[in-house]
Amino acid sequence: MSNGASSRLEFLGQLAGGLAHEIKNPLSTMKLTLQLLQEDFSQDKSALAMRSLRKIELLLKEITHLDEIVQEFLRLSRGHDLKFQRTDLGDMIRELVEFLGAEANQKSVTLRSQLEGELDGIIVDATYIRQALTNLLKNALEATEPKGGGEVIIRARRHSDVVMVEVIDTGVGVAHANRERMFRPYFTTKKGGTGMGLPMVRRIVEEHGGQVTYESVEGAGSRFVLLLPVDPNRRETLQAMIRVSATPEAPATPAAPRSRRRALEVKPGSPEPGETQAGES
Numbered sequence: 481m482s483n484g485a486s487s488r489l490e491f492l493g494q495l496a497g498g499l500a501h502e503i504k505n506p507l508s509t510m511k512l513t514l515q516l517l518q519e520d521f522s523q524d525k526s527a528l529a530m531r532s533l534r535k536i537e538l539l540l541k542e543i544t545h546l547d548e549i550v551q552e553f554l555r556l557s558r559g560h561d562l563k564f565q566r567t568d569l570g571d572m573i574r575e576l577v578e579f580l581g582a583e584a585n586q587k588s589v590t591l592r593s594q595l596e597g598e599l600d601g602i603i604v605d606a607t608y609i610r611q612a613l614t615n616l617l618k619n620a621l622e623a624t625e626p627k628g629g630g631e632v633i634i635r636a637r638r639h640s641d642v643v644m645v646e647v648i649d650t651g652v653g654v655a656h657a658n659r660e661r662m663f664r665p666y667f668t669t670k671k672g673g674t675g676m677g678l679p680m681v682r683r684i685v686e687e688h689g690g691q692v693t694y695e696s697v698e699g700a701g702s703r704f705v706l707l708l709p710v711d712p713n714r715r716e717t718l719q720a721m722i723r724v725s726a727t728p729e730a731p732a733t734p735a736a737p738r739s740r741r742r743a744l745e746v747k748p749g750s751p752e753p754g755e756t757q758a759g760e761s
């Protein structure tokens with residue numbers, strides 16, 4: 481990139497960051513004022529007050545949505561302040577499956593985990609990795625719900641200095657036309673979606689020296705793959721794998737099956753060793 485172009489980009493970045501800050505304060509004033517109005521109107525049981533209350537609720541919902549977008553924009557543009565600590569990824573994944581179990585049950589989706597190898601002592605920022613995995617799992621559950629009776633699996637395996645985490649679903653898959661824009665900020669196909677989930681996942685994983693890729697078959701499901709170094713100071717193995725995978729002959733994700741169909745093969749049925757299913761403790 482030329483010097484001119486990069487300084488223009490930097491300037492645009494600062495401008496956008498400034499704009500987001502300027503939006504934040506009036507938004508919170510609007511929210512507070514609406515909450516006060518909500519309190520006032522809820523004392524009054526007249527038809528007019530009821531109608532006004534519904535409008536206030538709608539406005540509050542929109543403001544909350546805008547607020548989330550601005551907050552996430554600021555986090556993405558500033559970068560996350562990572563605090564690395566030894567983490568048991570196995571425990572984290574079991575807890576997430578437990579935590580999202582009720583939501584999965586409600587949607588009639590089976591949610592389970594498959595854990596292999598030593599997953600303790602992985603050096604990550606646990607808060608952000610949990611957030612990234614939660615985003616992927618929520619997307620998977622949301623994609624599976626419209627078809628009903630589907631399955632979501634989170635699988636983690638360690639290969640020497642690299643941990644591979646896969647989130648696999650038997651959901652609606654990604655339409656061909658959307659393939660390229662999945663990770664673009666604000667791209668969403670959901671009512672009320674921010675389109676910031678996947679950009680945030682990518683940002684967090686890359687800040688850990690990792691990589692995120694996905695494959696999908698429309699109507700059959702999707703598989704998101706995270707590769708993370710077990711220690712950010714030992715990221716060379718992963719960087720080497722990524723360099724190899726960037727060559728035209730190599731698969732998109734190292735150690736991943738080449739066949740897309742196979743990648744999405746999710747066999748419902750009895751749990752394998754090391755598996756946890758939502759609802760189990």
Ligand SMILES: Nc1ncnc2c1ncn2[C@@H]1O[C@H](COP(=O)(O)OP(=O)(O)OP(=O)(O)O)[C@@H](O)[C@H]1O
Pocket residue numbers: 615619620623649651652653654662667668669670672673674675676677678679701702
């Ligand atoms: N597992 C998946 N299966 C099918 N499509 C997916 C999957 N995950 C993401 N997508 C598509 O990518 C889009 C962007 O996802 P992202 O998580 O960034 O935002 P979102 O889920 O739409 O909104 P939010 O995360 O704020 O709820 C989704 O709207 C959906 O179209």
Ligand SMILES: [Mg+2]
Pocket residue numbers: 615618619677678
């Ligand atoms: Mg999402």
